[in-house]
Amino acid sequence: MSVDPPRSLFGAPSLRFDGGAWFTLPLNEGHVLNVGDFTIDGWAQFDGPAPGHPHGVFLGKGASFNQSYYIGVNGAGYLCFWWSRTGSGGAVSVIGSTSAVGVGFFHFEVARAGSTISLFLNGVLEASATVDGFHEGPGAPLEIGRLGVVGYEYYWRGNLREVRVTKGVARHTESFAVPTAPPADNLAGDEHYGSTTLLAHLDSTLTHQTASAITGPCAVLALGARPLGFRSHDAPVNLGDRFCGGRGVVVGTVKEKSSPANVPLHRKVWLLRERDGIVIREAWSDAATGSYAFTSVDERERYTVIAFDHEHNYRAVIADNLIAEVT
Known part of the structure; x- marks a missing residue:
């Protein structure tokens, strides 16, 4: 299957x-x-x-x-x-x-x-x-x-x-x-x-x-x-999880403010479900573009994204009240 x-x-x-x-x-x-x-x-x-x-x-x-x-x-x-x-x-x-x-x-x-x-x-x-x-x-x-x-x-x-x-x-x-x-x-x-x-x-x-x-x-x-x-009744292949999954996607970028253009960063990003604060996904933003994507999430929920700086130059950056787009 x-x-x-x-x-x-x-x-x-x-x-x-x-x-x-x-x-x-x-x-x-x-x-x-x-x-x-x-x-x-x-x-x-x-x-x-x-x-x-x-x-x-x-x-x-x-x-x-x-x-x-x-x-x-x-x-x-x-x-x-x-x-x-x-x-x-x-x-x-x-x-x-x-x-x-x-x-x-x-x-x-x-x-x-x-x-x-x-x-x-x-x-x-x-x-x-x-x-x-x-x-x-x-x-x-x-x-x-x-x-x-x-x-x-x-x-x-x-x-x-x-x-x-x-x-x-x-x-x-x-x-x-x-x-x-x-x-x-x-x-x-x-x-x-x-x-x-x-x-x-x-x-x-x-x-x-x-x-x-x-x-x-x-x-x-x-x-x-x-x-x-x-x-x-088979070894599932990429079937996701039945508790937090769905057909939605949450995307974004992690960048350092700079001039003349912001600089993409490779950083750890969490996706939290807002109704209970559970971290349902974790990803690292792309080093070249700073982009990240949380796919196959429940489109009926609202989410908060937190980006962490493991080099400790900046505090965490938060974006809340996000709605997944349906793909």
């Missing part, structure tokens, strides 16, 4: 899954979709099934001896959604008719509205099925890049971005225009953000993921403010 800059989307890299790595999310009632409306959507690029596995799954939730639900691409190359009535059978299966192989990134969505489940590929309604009653909703964790149950496993081999689960809302019931930007992570940009129970950007860092339970033990948490306790 690795960050894949060549396969970028919306100007940022995507996360590549090698067909044997995945993430496990903690138990969350917001991921149990056994009753009521829901939507699962995101972006994917498929490199074919992992060796020895007939299907590719980018999001799945297991059950005791079978799956509760999963969405992925089947062995024939078609988008598919499988939803169990009992955890071991009686499934509702919705399969598309357009190949998802060799098309680059594609947008996927499955949505339940009342008694109808609809499956969309790049905004086009591919297939639908009628459902009724209660379906399997086990206490198993949700997995990104895998479905694992007793007796078999399916993995994802390819790339993923912007994986989202919305509980209680069917975002679409008929064909729609493909999104041209990442999903908003606020109510101003997404009227259904309050019902979003998972938003995993999976871009240059595995950060700024949100999991807001609408009901259950996490209901008291602020929407969009709870970092997911992702557990990687």
Whole structure:
């Protein structure tokens, strides 16, 4: 599993899954979709099934001896959604008719509205099925890049971005225009953000993921403010930290005042999160230009930058109330 800059989307890299790595999310009632409306959507690029596995799954939730639900691409190359009535059978299966192989990134969505489940590929309604009653909703964790149950496993081999689960809302019931930007992570940009129970950007860092339970033990948490306790089942490569990371960048320069022009300095620089004073990043400014950059930080925070003079010719210089720019 690795960050894949060549396969970028919306100007940022995507996360590549090698067909044997995945993430496990903690138990969350917001991921149990056994009753009521829901939507699962995101972006994917498929490199074919992992060796020895007939299907590719980018999001799945297991059950005791079978799956509760999963969405992925089947062995024939078609988008598919499988939803169990009992955890071991009686499934509702919705399969598309357009190949998802060799098309680059594609947008996927499955949505339940009342008694109808609809499956969309790049905004086009591919297939639908009628459902009724209660379906399997086990206490198993949700997995990104895998479905694992007793007796078999399916993995994802390819790339993923912007994986989202919305509980209680069917975002679409008929064909729609493909999104041209990442999903908003606020109510101003997404009227259904309050019902979003998972938003995993999976871009240059595995950060700024949100999991807001609408009901259950996490209901008291602020929407969009709870970092997911992702557990990687692979050695992560440049995935950042899930507590302080994000898509923001704080940049600046360290220079000595001089005439006719200020002189760049090579100095240690700290980045502090203002709400609690924690030093979340440390860097040295470039000797030639004096520039520094703190990348992959949470763009929702305010920061203070402190530059130190290790030669003790000057006192520390501070710049506060800084807002990270989103890259």
